[in-house]
Amino acid sequence: MTAPEPFGARLRRALDARGPLCVGIDPHPALLTEWGLGDDIGGLERFCATAVEALADRVAVLKPQSAFFERFGSRGIAVLERTVAEARAAGALVIMDAKRGDIGSTMAAYAGAFLDKGSPLFSDAVTVSPYLGYGALRPALDLAAAGGCGVFVLALTSNPEGAEVQRATSAGGLSVAQGVLDRLAADNAGATPLGSFGAVVGATLEEAGADLAINGPLLAPGLGAQGATAADLPRVFGGVLRNVVPSTSRGVLRHGPEVAALRAAAERQAAEVARFTGA
Numbered sequence: 401m402t403a404p405e406p407f408g409a410r411l412r413r414a415l416d417a418r419g420p421l422c423v424g425i426d427p428h429p430a431l432l433t434e435w436g437l438g439d440d441i442g443g444l445e446r447f448c449a450t451a452v453e454a455l456a457d458r459v460a461v462l463k464p465q466s467a468f469f470e471r472f473g474s475r476g477i478a479v480l481e482r483t484v485a486e487a488r489a490a491g492a493l494v495i496m497d498a499k500r501g502d503i504g505s506t507m508a509a510y511a512g513a514f515l516d517k518g519s520p521l522f523s524d525a526v527t528v529s530p531y532l533g534y535g536a537l538r539p540a541l542d543l544a545a546a547g548g549c550g551v552f553v554l555a556l557t558s559n560p561e562g563a564e565v566q567r568a569t570s571a572g573g574l575s576v577a578q579g580v581l582d583r584l585a586a587d588n589a590g591a592t593p594l595g596s597f598g599a600v601v602g603a604t605l606e607e608a609g610a611d612l613a614i615n616g617p618l619l620a621p622g623l624g625a626q627g628a629t630a631a632d633l634p635r636v637f638g639g640v641l642r643n644v645v646p647s648t649s650r651g652v653l654r655h656g657p658e659v660a661a662l663r664a665a666a667e668r669q670a671a672e673v674a675r676f677t678g679a
């Protein structure tokens with residue numbers, strides 16, 4: 401059996417073909433209401449079907465945020481399953497924004513939930529939290545590598561509260577975030593054209609203040625509702641701009657529910673990103 405194409409290679413191709421923008425599918429209660437939908441399972445279903453119809457055949461990456469589905473229980477998870485499958489079928493890569501992180505043996509189960517081809521929630525990549533120790537993520541990294549999937553590890557998050565943990569220095573004098581980035585760089589060493597293990601680095605940061613050369617993708621949430629703009633990307637990402645996947649959720653979704661308006665909003669955001677990153 402031939403090995404599956406690594407996620408990093410698939411992502412590179414998608415970014416080059418469709419542009420680097422990632423749009424998050426975050427069905428906030430307020431957005432459901434703004435779209436004229438009920439804050440219920442029918443509204444969730446309609447919202448996600450519309451977002452997928454509008455974006456999945458043109459945006460490189462879609463990133464559903466699991467929490468907004470989980471709040472509806474099993475029926476919400478069923479909508480998440482369909483959303484992921486339909487987005488992938490239309491050609492988008494799907495990053496499941498689940499931000500899981502646990503002891504290794506439990507991490508293996510989380511990895512199976514999102515990165516095992518036989519799982520109903522199978523996605524191209526998943527977001528994880530390294531705060532039980534980077535080494536505890538190993539089952540997810542291994543399963544991802546074996547199946548051609550990716551993992552995005554929180555490093556420098558977009559929220560202001562993140563710094564108290566992520567900028568703290570460990571015994572060796574490195575920041576916690578730099579420790580995570582260095583481990584990612586080691587796991588991506590030698591991968592071409594791009595490693596499959598990414599870091600999450602907010603576009604909202606004043607500056608990176610860390611070495612982002614991990615030879616992997618840098619998921620950069622924070623465009624739009626959190627106040628970052630495409631003009632911030634060169635300052636934060638400097639020499640690794642080509643590997644940045646800028647992400648926005650509400651910044652595009654608030655333009656719904658019309659498919660054409662969602663597409664136009666994503667196009668405007670993508671054009672802004674291209675203007676400042678040359679992508």
Ligand SMILES: O=C(O)c1cc(=O)[nH]c(=O)n1[C@@H]1O[C@H](COP(=O)(O)O)[C@@H](O)[C@H]1O
Nearest residue numbers: 424465497527557558621625626648649650
């Ligand atoms: O992993 C993420 O995607 C993420 C990391 C981070 O540092 N900051 C961040 O906002 N996110 C997610 O990105 C999305 C941002 O949504 P908007 O603020 O609406 O664009 C939410 O789903 C967040 O959970």
